Amino acid sequence: MQTSYSQIHQIRQLLDSKQLSCSELTQKYLDQIEALNPSLNAYVKVTAEKAMETAKAVDRKIADGGHILPLEGIPMTLKDNISTSGIETTCCSKILSGYTPIYDATVWELLQNQNAVLLGKTNMDEFAMGSSCETSCFGGAKNPHNIDCVAGGSSGGGASAVAANLAAFALGSDTGGSIRQPASFCGIVGLKPTYGSVSRYGLIAYASSFDQIGPITTCVEDAALVYDAISLQDSMDSTCRGGSPASHALKDDIKGVKIGIVEEYFDGVRDDVRAQINEAIRVYESLGADIVRFSMPEIKYGLPVYYILACAEASSNLGRYDGIRYGYKTAHYDNINEMVRKTRSEGFGKEVQHRILLGTYVLSAGYYDAYYKKAQNLRGMIVKSFQNAFQNCDVILAPTVPTTAFPCGSAIQDPVETYQTDLCTVPVNIAGLPAVSIPCGFDLKQLPVGLQIIGNSFCEAKILNVAYQFEAAARTSSFQSVNMGVQL
Amino acid sequence: MSISRDDILQIATLAKLSVEESELPELTKDMAQMIAFADAINAVSTEASDFDNINGLVNVMREDVVEPSFSRDDILKNAESQDDGFFLVKKRS
Numbered sequence: 001m002q003t004s005y006s007q008i009h010q011i012r013q014l015l016d017s018k019q020l021s022c023s024e025l026t027q028k029y030l031d032q033i034e035a036l037n038p039s040l041n042a043y044v045k046v047t048a049e050k051a052m053e054t055a056k057a058v059d060r061k062i063a064d065g066g067h068i069l070p071l072e073g074i075p076m077t078l079k080d081n082i083s084t085s086g087i088e089t090t091c092c093s094k095i096l097s098g099y100t101p102i103y104d105a106t107v108w109e110l111l112q113n114q115n116a117v118l119l120g121k122t123n124m125d126e127f128a129m130g131s132s133c134e135t136s137c138f139g140g141a142k143n144p145h146n147i148d149c150v151a152g153g154s155s156g157g158g159a160s161a162v163a164a165n166l167a168a169f170a171l172g173s174d175t176g177g178s179i180r181q182p183a184s185f186c187g188i189v190g191l192k193p194t195y196g197s198v199s200r201y202g203l204i205a206y207a208s209s210f211d212q213i214g215p216i217t218t219c220v221e222d223a224a225l226v227y228d229a230i231s232l233q234d235s236m237d238s239t240c241r242g243g244s245p246a247s248h249a250l251k252d253d254i255k256g257v258k259i260g261i262v263e264e265y266f267d268g269v270r271d272d273v274r275a276q277i278n279e280a281i282r283v284y285e286s287l288g289a290d291i292v293r294f295s296m297p298e299i300k301y302g303l304p305v306y307y308i309l310a311c312a313e314a315s316s317n318l319g320r321y322d323g324i325r326y327g328y329k330t331a332h333y334d335n336i337n338e339m340v341r342k343t344r345s346e347g348f349g350k351e352v353q354h355r356i357l358l359g360t361y362v363l364s365a366g367y368y369d370a371y372y373k374k375a376q377n378l379r380g381m382i383v384k385s386f387q388n389a390f391q392n393c394d395v396i397l398a399p400t401v402p403t404t405a406f407p408c409g410s411a412i413q414d415p416v417e418t419y420q421t422d423l424c425t426v427p428v429n430i431a432g433l434p435a436v437s438i439p440c441g442f443d444l445k446q447l448p449v450g451l452q453i454i455g456n457s458f459c460e461a462k463i464l465n466v467a468y469q470f471e472a473a474a475r476t477s478s479f480q481s482v483n484m485g486v487q488l
Numbered sequence: 489m490s491i492s493r494d495d496i497l498q499i500a501t502l503a504k505l506s507v508e509e510s511e512l513p514e515l516t517k518d519m520a521q522m523i524a525f526a527d528a529i530n531a532v533s534t535e536a537s538d539f540d541n542i543n544g545l546v547n548v549m550r551e552d553v554v555e556p557s558f559s560r561d562d563i564l565k566n567a568e569s570q571d572d573g574f575f576l577v578k579k580r581s
Contacts, residue, residue, distance in 0.1 A: 102562040196545050209542065235550040304528040315503060322504075324575050326566035336577055341506040353505055357496070357515075358522050360503040371526060377534035383542060416521050432542030457543045 006488050008222045015073050022073040026055035026117050028486045029075045033166050042141045042160035046120040054117045071114040077167045079155050080121040083202035091204050092136035093126045095347030096327045105202025107213050107230045123157025126349045128206045130154050131421045132411035135351045144482045149405040152182030158216045159186040165485025170216040175206050176306050177425025179214050180437035184400035184450025187439045190216045191223045194457045195432030197243035199234035205317040207310035210429040220468040249461035250468045255288035260393030262296045269402040276441035276449040277399050283474050292393050298385040299427045301378050306426040308362050308375040315359025386431045390456040395466050398424050400437040400450030434460045438467045439476050491520050
């Protein structure tokens, strides 16, 4: 099937050469969303009026010969946990139903300054807690490669929309793999930036020391372009120092680049996924990269460390939902304590309540030392383990997920089993590192396999260049075989 | 570590969640499963680490000057009940 992907630079060229107006382009996307969203469930809100308004402003600017910015007029989406002033933002949770932020997240402000065209808000696991998008109160997003399979999570809606060409790019958030895993499942590119390189102001918190916003795109060049647009220092987030531009670094030769292969990343990885990763390693060897193999025993504890610490932070962050200031409030109660408890139990879904309870448990007297403190110590050991690893190599290659997209409904039946799909993604969040997932082939069922490239802190340019060289050599754009969405 | 239904009720109270009697058996089972999963970290011995944040980040500060903030009306917009510039909460009975 002919691929219908639209990369940002293709759209840029069409708009700048006036072959297509931004209004026509935006209308095409809105029409396709209307046609396909009922089956994909990628969007939970479409902002058609606002999109057309921005598109017309872009058309006027182009006609007037104004200075055109890189993302000017590019149709895109935001995950529903990124605050948009005047546009309902729910985290796909009943508890935030009807909540309309009064301010913009910094990332959205930066994109608005470039006149990016917001098509709508995309589906996600409730409060970003899940790996299938199915804990969303709107139901899960479907995978465009096979709509009986999940799009992945938690940023499943954004990945589904980009893979089906219902948006040129999406912003997601990644706490334990929530950008990379759905990008892997949907056969596209997802970048989780270094902790502290992109502002979290206006990102509704799940686990504050892990959360990071990043781009979901159809190619590496676009990921670099969007990363450059959003990785700026922000006075509203004291942990954000901004990043270094990555777009300019994409054409560098990778001869002699040291690529680390860590054996623990391959434990429990399905054979047909492993085969594709091994093939990717061979491509890198043919490009002149040096492969170094070693072990990092500490990352075996990544999953429990992540779940203990992320749930602890979530139990605190989600304490603010009490029904008083915003969102859902229970109808019947006798006193304030009952109001708060009933509001929370009726408003939060099952998985969110489980994680709040686990987080409260590991922080409570008598268990704090055995769980929270121990996990923090292990976090320190995992950080050191990566620091040592990057003395021996430039980047680490790993599978993004041990499997591929699973059938809809299967994650809900066994939540703890589903946590295992985060095995290869959580170590990066624990250590605050950047990592990108790019498509590298298909499994036996013709579902996409993702290759993860991990770098040292603030080395986005390096990992994106390594990703770009693979994409060029293996021509991964030919892997993208979904024939859906906007045809340009 | 095992977890009892009384533990669950105690944690739920701390977390301000209400748990119905009928939900307790399944919730106790689910929580026991999650705690068993978390227990994997006890298989490894750790030294006290000096970990306090990642990437050696230091607070990024701005000048301490008053800047425009939100208006009271805007902040009250999302509240279900409000009156005279305040959030309204029902009195304890």
